[in-house]
Amino acid sequence: MIQICLIFQVHQPFRLRNFHFFEIGGRYPYFDEEKNAKIIRQVAENSYLPTNRLLQDLIKSYGTKIKIGLAISGCALDQMEAYFPEVLESFQQLVATGNVELLGQTYSGSLSSVKDASLFADEVSDHKKRLFTLFRKRPKTFFNTGLVYSDKIGKLIADQGFKAAVIEGATPIFEGRNLNRIYESTTAPPLKLLLRNTSLSDDIAFRFARHDWSEWPLTSEKYIGWLKQLSPDDQTVTLAMDYATFGEHHKKETGIFDFLQYLLENLVQENNFKLCPPQSALKTGKKEEKLQVPNAISWSGIQKNLSAWENNELQIEAIERVYALKNDLKLINDKELSRNWEYLKSADHFLYMDEKNGGNPYENAYDAFLKYMNVLSDLELKVKNKVKAKSATVEKKHRKKHGRRQKIEST
Known part of the structure; x- marks a missing residue:
């Protein structure tokens, strides 16, 4: 049986005001309250709320067969609480079903993991506290900003008490390796590594509504057909994408909600697949191969490294x-x-x-x-x-x- 580990990222940065040079030294706010409130409400109404309702309805129908992972940043939680408490309550209700695993992050989606180890520890701790305050949950799997990861970062993550991390799979150093397996870091204490299946994730996240894509339109039947073509060596398929994929990046009119509903319904009815959040996916009982990552990788850009943030x-x-x-x-x-x-x-x-x-x-x-x-x-x-x-x-x-x-x- 192949495990399908479905993970959604929820993040909204605080947008800046048009802060002028001549305002420096005054008492002017940094962040555009009106724009931040407008955006969080727009994304919530188009994406977060309808997707949460869809998942809750599926959980009512199929029980523990529907399980996912959610990585919600502190910035997103703060904006929900400040500008649109109803969407925060919706996430709390979804998590309260017991079918959602919350993942740890840096509080604001920062680059502290590559800039400052002690600051990284502080930010992760703050995010943990926020999750516990709002959801009464303690994360065991880590989802770093942009899925940035290296052996050194793996040590930092493990030192914060995490048992696993989600990392990007489509990088040159993994060429020739089976991405649909769980690996183990070379650092101590060891950290389980779930490699994001980039192609299958991006088929939904980026290509779903592209009419110039050779596979358009993408149906749940076609997608499951691709999953059925996986080899017997494939153990765990990790699909990670932005939660706003559903309803915001791909509007309701594209059929994205129907796709998600039918995909999950068909998966739970198939004998060859099982929806598993990260921690459940780790319990395979099989010995993991060691994975060495000497230089930082990420899911951003063509090069899949830090160049998206440090290019100029x-x-x-x-x-x-x-x-x-x-x-x-x-x-x-x-x-x-x-x-x-x-x-x-x-x-x-x-x-x-x-x-x-x-x-x-x-x-x-x-x-x-x-x-x-x-x-x-x-x-x-x-x-x-x-x-x-x-x-x-x-x-x-x-x-x-x-x-x-x-x-x-x-x-």
């Missing part, structure tokens, strides 16, 4: 400067500034700074860089002023204490 000087400068604020922010311990910093670390901001990446909401990559750096410059200034004020307070206390000591000694 604009991206590199923005990333270096935002992460450089870590120590000062810890020193001043300002909740509002730290929260804004967290949202500014979302990797989406850096994607927009390279022309080769699609989906840019700005005029061009340089415009994305300027808008981001205006905000970051204002944050840097506020942090710098807070550090100065704190240092002055400490110095004042030190002088006062030293003065008292001298007075006592003189008497």
